[in-house]
Amino acid sequence: MLRTLGGLFLEGAPFAKRRPLLLLAYLLLEGPASRRFLSELFWPRAQDAHNSLSVALSALRRLGVQVEGEEVVEAQGEVDSRLLLQALKEEALERARDLYRGRFLEGADDGLPEELEEWVWSTRERLALSLWEGHRRRARRLKALGEPEEAHRLEALALALPGVKEAASEGDEDEDPPLDQACCRLFHAIALVGLPQAAAVFKPAPEALEALWQRGFLDGRGEATFRPPLNLEARQTALELARHLPLAQAAPLYRLALPLWRPEDVERGRRALLDRVRQDLEDRPLEALEALASLAPDPEVLLLRSRTLIRLGRFREALELLEELADTPERSALRGIALYRMGRVGEAKNELPKAEAGGPHAQGEAYNLEGLLLLGEGAFREAAEAFSRAAVRFLLAGEEARHLSALNNRAVALAELGKGEEAFFELLALVEGRPLLEARVRLNLGVVRERAGRVEEAEGLYRDSLELARLAGNLEAMGRAWNNLGALYHRTGRPQEAQKAYEEALKLAREARDLVLLAAVLANRAELTGERAFLEEAVRVLEESGQESLARRYRDRLETL
Numbered sequence: 375m376l377r378t379l380g381g382l383f384l385e386g387a388p389f390a391k392r393r394p395l396l397l398l399a400y401l402l403l404e405g406p407a408s409r410r411f412l413s414e415l416f417w418p419r420a421q422d423a424h425n426s427l428s429v430a431l432s433a434l435r436r437l438g439v440q441v442e443g444e445e446v447v448e449a450q451g452e453v454d455s456r457l458l459l460q461a462l463k464e465e466a467l468e469r470a471r472d473l474y475r476g477r478f479l480e481g482a483d484d485g486l487p488e489e490l491e492e493w494v495w496s497t498r499e500r501l502a503l504s505l506w507e508g509h510r511r512r513a514r515r516l517k518a519l520g521e522p523e524e525a526h527r528l529e530a531l532a533l534a535l536p537g538v539k540e541a542a543s544e545g546d547e548d549e550d551p552p553l554d555q556a557c558c559r560l561f562h563a564i565a566l567v568g569l570p571q572a573a574a575v576f577k578p579a580p581e582a583l584e585a586l587w588q589r590g591f592l593d594g595r596g597e598a599t600f601r602p603p604l605n606l607e608a609r610q611t612a613l614e615l616a617r618h619l620p621l622a623q624a625a626p627l628y629r630l631a632l633p634l635w636r637p638e639d640v641e642r643g644r645r646a647l648l649d650r651v652r653q654d655l656e657d658r659p660l661e662a663l664e665a666l667a668s669l670a671p672d673p674e675v676l677l678l679r680s681r682t683l684i685r686l687g688r689f690r691e692a693l694e695l696l697e698e699l700a701d702t703p704e705r706s707a708l709r710g711i712a713l714y715r716m717g718r719v720g721e722a723k724n725e726l727p728k729a730e731a732g733g734p735h736a737q738g739e740a741y742n743l744e745g746l747l748l749l750g751e752g753a754f755r756e757a758a759e760a761f762s763r764a765a766v767r768f769l770l771a772g773e774e775a776r777h778l779s780a781l782n783n784r785a786v787a788l789a790e791l792g793k794g795e796e797a798f799f800e801l802l803a804l805v806e807g808r809p810l811l812e813a814r815v816r817l818n819l820g821v822v823r824e825r826a827g828r829v830e831e832a833e834g835l836y837r838d839s840l841e842l843a844r845l846a847g848n849l850e851a852m853g854r855a856w857n858n859l860g861a862l863y864h865r866t867g868r869p870q871e872a873q874k875a876y877e878e879a880l881k882l883a884r885e886a887r888d889l890v891l892l893a894a895v896l897a898n899r900a901e902l903t904g905e906r907a908f909l910e911e912a913v914r915v916l917e918e919s920g921q922e923s924l925a926r927r928y929r930d931r932l933e934t935l
Contacts, residue, residue, distance in 0.1 A: 380476025703732020
């Protein structure tokens with residue numbers, strides 16, 4: 375991409391000749407132009423302006439820039455100034471501010487021909503003014519919604535950007551009249567759930583929708599042009615919507631309106647939030663944990679909280695929480711997992727009979743734990759059978775993510791028997807369209823390929839896993855992909871790439887608060903650099919979280935470092 379805001383350079387190209395880059399900026403922003411016009415604009419006093427133009431175009435082509443045309447020249451590519459204008463058109467003000475790194479062609483406009491200099495200055499002013507007008511329009515609407523402080527904050531953000539204050543018009547324009555209460559409520563509802571559902575609940579008069587559209591609160595498709603602040607009125611609107619929408623759609627609305635719940639909202643709101651937590655638990659455990667913190671700690675909430683802590687690798691906390699609960703099959707299933715992860719295998723095995731006597735979910739966790747224990751003993755065929763039983767139980771419990779996770783474990787066991795690739799391919803078909811699960815499957819398949827010496831294929835699978843995890847927005851899965859890439863680079867003699875990969879993995883592990891991943895990355899980094907402090911920190915992290923078995927294993931690695 376060509377960067378023109380705050381300077382002038384082509385990303386990824388160490389090219390410093392100003393005139394070809396200025397030419398590219400002009401073509402990308404203004405569109406096709408004749409050779410004669412460009413020659414006169416850029417080289418008005420050159421003896422052979424046409425030749426100067428040809429040299430500049432050749433330099434751009436050598437950089438990989440797509441420049442076409444004989445008499446009329448056209449360039450293809452991205453330029454930040456055009457992206458800025460598109461962001462403002464879409465009212466994506468935060469994206470626009472991120473793109474605006476400084477004045478247009480700042481520091482690249484000295485000594486230009488007069489007409490070209492005039493184009494630079496007029497474009498600079500137009501972009502700065504467009505930024506101000508975009509923020510000013512939003513501020514007017516915020517004031518009409520009764521949010522003057524947010525409006526002033528937004529205007530201040532714009533005026534603090536380079537060149538915007540100079541381009542902003544002087545004096546205050548007439549303010550828009552405030553929206554009436556019905557229009558305010560309708561706009562909040564549309565911003566929260568979209569026009570069809572908002573209209574189904576509030577049944578607005580056509581005049582209200584027309585007023586919102588004419589004043590720029592709605593676009594041509596009837597969608598909100600911006601997200602308003604979550605003030606009291608927005609939360610009241612969220613609660614009203616939640617009371618009328620199906621549970622799955624109501625859950626985030628109930629959470630927004632939690633301080634406003636009335637006694638009649640408690641049962642339905644709690645059920646909606648718990649159902650949502652069960653959906654988020656595997657893929658977004660931090661969000662699930664935050665949602666559970668807002669609910670009264672009854673046994674059902676505490677069980678889900680324990681399950682979420684286990685998912686985050688915080689096994690000691692989970693075990694302490696489970697000690698407060700009555701002895702049930704569900705509790706035994708979770709205790710077994712936590713004890714196993716902490717290296718207390720004998721105690722974990724004792725929980726299996728009680729868990730297997732429970733319902734489908736408890737049985738699924740019990741069989742999954744049994745499979746993990748068998749994997750550790752090298753009984754791969756029996757482990758695969760246990761994971762199959764777990765997958766069936768999770769399916770009966772309606773736990774699709776756990777069902778597919780058990781099948782992933784089964785594929786790992788089959789891989790140890792030399793049959794893993796076929797099982798992974800079958801699983802990839804099942805997880806299509808579910809980026810996080812596909813990321814985990816591809817990561818495991820990459821391990822199989824790497825063990826077989828197919829390093830390039832393994833690296834490709836790890837990178838696929840990383841991109842899928844990014845698409846899913848899952849920090850832990852991204853961290854594991856980076857960790858595997860780092861280990862692969864280390865083993866193949868690419869220490870600098872390994873160091874960079876471990877740094878990325880470490881950052882993500884800390885952000886995700888995944889203690890197991892954090893310890894693994896610290897240990898791998900210690901082996902790469904020879905710094906004992908990293909491995910000592912890994913042991914400390916594992917000991918504090920109650921993972922004695924892993925801590926012992928890492929302590930043994932300390933002896934050989």
